[in-house]
């Protein structure tokens with residue numbers, strides 16, 4: 001049996017660990033943080049991944065911890081509905097901490113190694129050595145890299161693959177608030193010139209919200225009061241959600257670009273944000289990392305852990321959908337924050353007239369997991 005290491009205990013690495021454990025395949029997972037966890041925000045999981053989680057018996061737990069999204073609603077900044085689309089497929093929104101808890105609680109504890117930051121990898125044809133920042137090292141045969149968009153391992157293997165900034169800043173938070181019935185099971189996205197505000201109930205008690213504006217990367221952190229001021233022209237509910245939020249997380253939106261790339265190098269393979277990070281406009285980055293884990297497990301087993309065949313086959317299975325998500329999400333984000341008033345006017349009103357079939361086609365493609373059966 002090959003000695004397998006997973007680097008990173010985020011959504012991708014933990015799903016990979018669950019998939020391997022379900023097939024009784026041994027592994028060690030190394031996470032740099034002293035404990036597994038996630039930022040205080042929500043995350044949407046599409047039907048495709050909920051169906052995949054059925055295969056490793058996590059569906060019921062996730063379903064119970066999240067709330068179903070039944071409608072996606074485009075509104076004006078005054079929350080006047082411009083377009084409403086039924087989400088026929090079982091997507092849920094769940095708190096990230098809850099997701100990580102469910103993904104980690106069934107993994108054998110002795111397989112998870114915390115406080116283990118990989119600083120370097122030495123690789124030859126048959127053997128790999130992981131070097132940790134605490135001065136220790138570990139040998140292994142296959143390495144699965146799931147260490148996120150800033151992946152130091154990807155930078156070591158593929159230094160020319162750079163982060164692409166969208167010149168947009170996103171703020172997120174969770175607010176304790178019981179929304180009116182209308183907003184239950186609805187994902188709301190309201191647009192104004194250069195600004196967006198999105199919210200969705202996590203359950204009957206809490207609401208997850210996001211605010212997006214144009215802005216250069218690396219800017220100073222702002223306060224809740226400043227953000228409320230920035231959204232003063234929006235519906236009072238929007239301001240209330242920001243003002244009463246339990247937290248405020250600020251990020252620069254970025255991805256790894258939409259150009260072709262290789263996802264593996266000999267006996268090292270990369271998954272999730274570390275190789276195809278996407279902007280969050282389609283709410284798909286985590287979902288794609290989860291699909292990676294199922295595809296990679298399947299290819300490792302099908303090809304008897306021969307990395308020369310399994311790793312290219314894994315990329316072949318996953319490349320088209322992952323790159324579709326990266327490119328479509330990028331375009332959507334650019335369209336939403338168009339610089340000129342005319343373009344903004346056109347894109348705002350286009351939402352009313354785009355045939356429903358266009359959204360359905362995209363939704364069907366993203367949720368298609370037949371390629372994994």
Ligand SMILES: Cc1cc2nc3c(=O)[nH]c(=O)nc-3n(C[C@H](O)[C@H](O)[C@H](O)COP(=O)(O)OP(=O)(O)OC[C@H]3O[C@@H](n4cnc5c(N)ncnc54)[C@H](O)[C@@H]3O)c2cc1C
Pocket residue numbers: 007008009010011012013030031032033042043044045116117118119146147148149151152170172251271272273274278280283284285286287288289
């Ligand atoms: C604002 C926003 C909203 C989003 N909304 C959604 C959504 O609704 N739905 C969705 O599917 N996706 C969403 N995403 C994307 C999603 O969060 C990511 O795609 C997902 O977290 C990627 O998972 P990952 O495991 O690949 O990487 P990460 O979650 O980044 O995990 C990487 C892990 O590796 C560890 N690590 C890093 N370096 C090392 C090292 N050297 N050694 C050891 N460990 C290391 C880190 O500590 C971390 O635990 C959103 C993203 C953003 C920014």
